Amino acid sequence: MDSVERLAIRPAFEADLAPFFAYLDDHLRDNGAGGTPLFQPIAxxxxxxxxxxxIAFIKGIEIPVAQPGWRRLWLAIDPYGDIAGHIDLRGRPEPAATHRAMLGMGVHRVWRRRGLGRRLLETAAGWARADTGIDWIDLEVLSDNLPAIELYARAGFTTVARVTDMLRVAGVSHDLSYMTYRLRAG
Ligand SMILES: CC(C)(COP(=O)(O)OP(=O)(O)OC[C@H]1O[C@@H](n2cnc3c(N)ncnc32)[C@H](O)[C@@H]1OP(=O)(O)O)[C@@H](O)C(=O)NCCC(=O)NCCS
Structure with a gap:
Protein backbone atom coordinates (compact mmCIF):
# COMPACT_ATOMS: atom_id res chain seq x y z
CA MET A 1 0.00 0.00 0.00
CA ASP A 2 1.35 3.44 -0.95
CA SER A 3 2.27 5.70 1.92
CA VAL A 4 0.42 8.96 2.30
CA GLU A 5 3.86 10.59 2.58
CA ARG A 6 4.35 9.88 -1.15
CA LEU A 7 1.44 12.11 -2.07
CA ALA A 8 2.33 15.57 -3.32
CA ILE A 9 0.03 18.36 -2.16
CA ARG A 10 0.05 21.39 -4.44
CA PRO A 11 -2.14 24.36 -5.37
CA ALA A 12 -4.58 23.74 -8.23
CA PHE A 13 -4.76 25.84 -11.36
CA GLU A 14 -7.26 26.17 -14.19
CA ALA A 15 -5.97 23.07 -16.03
CA ASP A 16 -6.64 20.95 -12.92
CA LEU A 17 -10.34 21.79 -12.78
CA ALA A 18 -11.70 19.28 -15.32
CA PRO A 19 -10.05 16.28 -13.59
CA PHE A 20 -10.99 17.82 -10.23
CA PHE A 21 -14.69 17.95 -11.19
CA ALA A 22 -14.53 14.32 -12.37
CA TYR A 23 -12.95 13.39 -9.02
CA LEU A 24 -15.67 15.33 -7.14
CA ASP A 25 -18.47 13.62 -9.07
CA ASP A 26 -16.95 10.26 -8.11
CA HIS A 27 -16.44 11.45 -4.51
CA LEU A 28 -20.13 12.32 -4.35
CA ARG A 29 -21.04 8.69 -4.91
CA ASP A 30 -19.94 8.12 -1.29
CA ASN A 31 -22.43 10.70 0.02
CA GLY A 32 -24.62 8.70 2.39
CA ALA A 33 -23.70 5.44 0.62
CA GLY A 34 -24.28 2.18 2.49
CA GLY A 35 -25.47 3.90 5.67
CA THR A 36 -22.44 6.23 5.94
CA PRO A 37 -23.14 9.85 6.94
CA LEU A 38 -24.04 12.48 4.39
CA PHE A 39 -21.21 14.95 3.84
CA GLN A 40 -23.07 17.11 1.30
CA PRO A 41 -26.65 18.23 1.97
CA ILE A 42 -27.93 16.64 -1.21
CA ALA A 43 -29.81 13.41 -1.62
CA ILE A 55 -18.69 27.90 -11.60
CA ALA A 56 -17.62 29.14 -8.16
CA PHE A 57 -14.36 27.16 -8.50
CA ILE A 58 -13.73 28.22 -12.11
CA LYS A 59 -14.17 31.90 -11.35
CA GLY A 60 -12.85 31.93 -7.81
CA ILE A 61 -9.31 30.65 -8.32
CA GLU A 62 -8.54 33.69 -10.50
CA ILE A 63 -9.86 36.23 -7.97
CA PRO A 64 -7.35 37.88 -5.60
CA VAL A 65 -7.74 36.94 -1.93
CA ALA A 66 -10.10 39.26 -0.03
CA GLN A 67 -11.98 40.24 -3.18
CA PRO A 68 -15.56 38.92 -3.45
CA GLY A 69 -15.75 35.34 -4.73
CA TRP A 70 -12.09 34.36 -4.16
CA ARG A 71 -11.33 30.67 -3.72
CA ARG A 72 -8.14 28.59 -3.51
CA LEU A 73 -7.81 24.84 -4.01
CA TRP A 74 -5.07 22.34 -3.17
CA LEU A 75 -4.88 18.80 -4.50
CA ALA A 76 -3.11 15.71 -3.18
CA ILE A 77 -1.76 13.80 -6.19
CA ASP A 78 -0.92 10.10 -6.05
CA PRO A 79 2.11 8.52 -7.78
CA TYR A 80 -0.05 7.80 -10.88
CA GLY A 81 -1.13 11.44 -11.20
CA ASP A 82 -4.65 10.86 -9.85
CA ILE A 83 -6.32 13.08 -7.26
CA ALA A 84 -6.26 11.52 -3.78
CA GLY A 85 -7.79 14.42 -1.87
CA HIS A 86 -8.57 18.11 -1.93
CA ILE A 87 -9.06 21.11 0.30
CA ASP A 88 -10.37 24.55 -0.56
CA LEU A 89 -10.68 27.91 1.14
CA ARG A 90 -13.04 30.64 0.01
CA GLY A 91 -14.11 34.09 1.07
CA ARG A 92 -17.20 34.67 3.12
CA PRO A 93 -20.11 36.54 1.52
CA GLU A 94 -20.08 39.33 4.13
CA PRO A 95 -17.90 42.27 2.90
CA ALA A 96 -16.85 42.96 6.51
CA ALA A 97 -15.49 39.42 7.00
CA THR A 98 -12.46 39.40 4.71
CA HIS A 99 -10.35 38.29 7.71
CA ARG A 100 -12.15 34.94 7.67
CA ALA A 101 -12.25 32.04 5.18
CA MET A 102 -14.60 29.08 4.73
CA LEU A 103 -13.17 25.57 4.28
CA GLY A 104 -14.25 22.51 2.28
CA MET A 105 -12.39 19.21 1.81
CA GLY A 106 -12.50 15.52 0.99
CA VAL A 107 -10.25 12.46 0.68
CA HIS A 108 -10.67 9.75 -1.95
CA ARG A 109 -12.13 6.60 -0.41
CA VAL A 110 -8.97 4.52 -0.95
CA TRP A 111 -6.79 7.05 0.89
CA ARG A 112 -8.91 7.64 3.98
CA ARG A 113 -7.74 7.18 7.56
CA ARG A 114 -4.04 7.45 6.71
CA GLY A 115 -3.43 11.03 7.78
CA LEU A 116 -4.10 12.77 4.45
CA GLY A 117 -7.00 14.84 5.84
CA ARG A 118 -4.68 16.08 8.56
CA ARG A 119 -1.97 16.98 6.00
CA LEU A 120 -4.46 18.83 3.81
CA LEU A 121 -5.64 20.89 6.78
CA GLU A 122 -2.03 21.77 7.65
CA THR A 123 -1.43 22.87 4.04
CA ALA A 124 -4.44 25.20 3.90
CA ALA A 125 -3.81 26.63 7.38
CA GLY A 126 -0.11 27.18 6.56
CA TRP A 127 -1.04 29.10 3.41
CA ALA A 128 -3.65 31.19 5.25
CA ARG A 129 -1.19 32.08 8.03
CA ALA A 130 1.37 33.40 5.53
CA ASP A 131 0.42 36.95 4.66
CA THR A 132 -3.19 36.57 3.54
CA GLY A 133 -4.84 38.71 6.22
CA ILE A 134 -6.96 35.72 7.19
CA ASP A 135 -7.25 35.21 10.97
CA TRP A 136 -9.99 32.58 11.16
CA ILE A 137 -11.09 29.51 9.21
CA ASP A 138 -14.77 28.59 9.49
CA LEU A 139 -16.68 25.58 8.27
CA GLU A 140 -20.12 24.04 8.28
CA VAL A 141 -20.46 20.30 8.69
CA LEU A 142 -23.44 18.00 8.96
CA SER A 143 -23.54 17.10 12.65
CA ASP A 144 -23.74 13.36 12.03
CA ASN A 145 -20.57 13.41 9.87
CA LEU A 146 -18.46 12.15 12.75
CA PRO A 147 -15.29 11.35 10.73
CA ALA A 148 -15.10 14.99 9.61
CA ILE A 149 -16.05 16.45 13.00
CA GLU A 150 -13.42 14.29 14.71
CA LEU A 151 -10.77 15.31 12.14
CA TYR A 152 -11.52 19.01 12.62
CA ALA A 153 -11.67 18.77 16.42
CA ARG A 154 -8.31 16.96 16.51
CA ALA A 155 -6.85 19.71 14.29
CA GLY A 156 -7.94 22.39 16.77
CA PHE A 157 -11.35 23.49 15.45
CA THR A 158 -14.01 24.41 18.02
CA THR A 159 -17.74 23.80 17.56
CA VAL A 160 -19.39 27.18 18.07
CA ALA A 161 -22.98 26.24 17.22
CA ARG A 162 -25.17 23.32 16.31
CA VAL A 163 -28.44 24.19 14.65
CA THR A 164 -31.13 21.57 15.10
CA ASP A 165 -33.13 20.61 12.00
CA MET A 166 -31.16 23.04 9.80
CA LEU A 167 -31.48 20.88 6.70
CA ARG A 168 -33.98 18.38 5.37
CA VAL A 169 -32.53 16.10 2.75
CA ALA A 170 -34.89 13.68 1.02
CA GLY A 171 -37.34 14.20 3.90
CA VAL A 172 -34.76 13.49 6.62
CA SER A 173 -33.88 16.19 9.16
CA HIS A 174 -30.19 17.01 9.78
CA ASP A 175 -28.48 19.26 12.29
CA LEU A 176 -25.67 21.49 11.03
CA SER A 177 -22.57 22.26 13.12
CA TYR A 178 -20.49 25.40 12.76
CA MET A 179 -16.80 25.04 13.59
CA THR A 180 -14.02 27.60 13.66
CA TYR A 181 -10.23 27.71 13.96
CA ARG A 182 -8.24 30.76 15.03
CA LEU A 183 -5.01 31.07 13.03
CA ARG A 184 -3.48 33.80 15.17
CA ALA A 185 -4.37 35.83 18.22
CA GLY A 186 -6.44 38.92 17.43
C1 LIG B 1 -13.50 13.44 6.73
C2 LIG B 1 -12.34 12.98 5.82
C3 LIG B 1 -11.90 14.18 4.97
C4 LIG B 1 -11.18 12.52 6.72
O1 LIG B 1 -10.04 12.33 5.90
P1 LIG B 1 -8.90 11.26 6.30
O2 LIG B 1 -7.75 11.44 5.38
O3 LIG B 1 -9.51 9.92 6.39
O4 LIG B 1 -8.51 11.76 7.78
P2 LIG B 1 -7.15 11.40 8.56
O5 LIG B 1 -6.68 10.04 8.19
O6 LIG B 1 -6.19 12.54 8.38
O7 LIG B 1 -7.69 11.37 10.06
C5 LIG B 1 -7.22 12.27 11.06
C6 LIG B 1 -8.06 12.05 12.31
O8 LIG B 1 -9.43 12.35 12.03
C7 LIG B 1 -10.27 11.43 12.75
N1 LIG B 1 -11.00 10.56 11.81
C8 LIG B 1 -10.83 10.46 10.47
N2 LIG B 1 -11.68 9.55 9.96
C9 LIG B 1 -12.40 9.08 10.99
C10 LIG B 1 -13.43 8.11 11.09
N3 LIG B 1 -13.91 7.45 10.01
N4 LIG B 1 -13.95 7.86 12.31
C11 LIG B 1 -13.49 8.51 13.41
N5 LIG B 1 -12.50 9.43 13.39
C12 LIG B 1 -11.97 9.70 12.18
C13 LIG B 1 -9.35 10.60 13.60
O9 LIG B 1 -9.16 11.30 14.83
C14 LIG B 1 -8.07 10.61 12.79
O10 LIG B 1 -6.91 10.34 13.53
P3 LIG B 1 -6.46 8.80 13.76
O11 LIG B 1 -6.57 8.08 12.45
O12 LIG B 1 -5.06 8.95 14.28
O13 LIG B 1 -7.43 8.27 14.78
C15 LIG B 1 -12.75 11.78 4.91
O14 LIG B 1 -13.36 10.78 5.72
C16 LIG B 1 -13.72 12.16 3.81
O15 LIG B 1 -13.30 12.55 2.72
N6 LIG B 1 -15.03 12.03 4.07
C17 LIG B 1 -16.04 12.37 3.06
C18 LIG B 1 -16.05 13.85 2.72
C19 LIG B 1 -16.23 14.73 3.95
O16 LIG B 1 -16.84 14.37 4.94
N7 LIG B 1 -15.72 15.96 3.84
C20 LIG B 1 -15.86 16.96 4.87
C21 LIG B 1 -17.16 17.66 4.66
S1 LIG B 1 -17.37 18.97 5.88
Missing amino acids: PGQPRLPAGLR
Missing part, protein backbone atom coordinates in the same frame (compact mmCIF):
# COMPACT_ATOMS: atom_id res chain seq x y z
CA PRO A 44 -27.72 10.21 -1.84
CA GLY A 45 -27.50 8.99 -5.41
CA GLN A 46 -27.50 12.47 -6.92
CA PRO A 47 -24.79 11.98 -9.51
CA ARG A 48 -23.24 15.38 -10.05
CA LEU A 49 -22.20 18.44 -8.15
CA PRO A 50 -24.47 21.46 -8.52
CA ALA A 51 -23.44 23.59 -11.51
CA GLY A 52 -23.14 26.67 -9.28
CA LEU A 53 -20.36 25.05 -7.32
CA ARG A 54 -18.35 24.30 -10.47
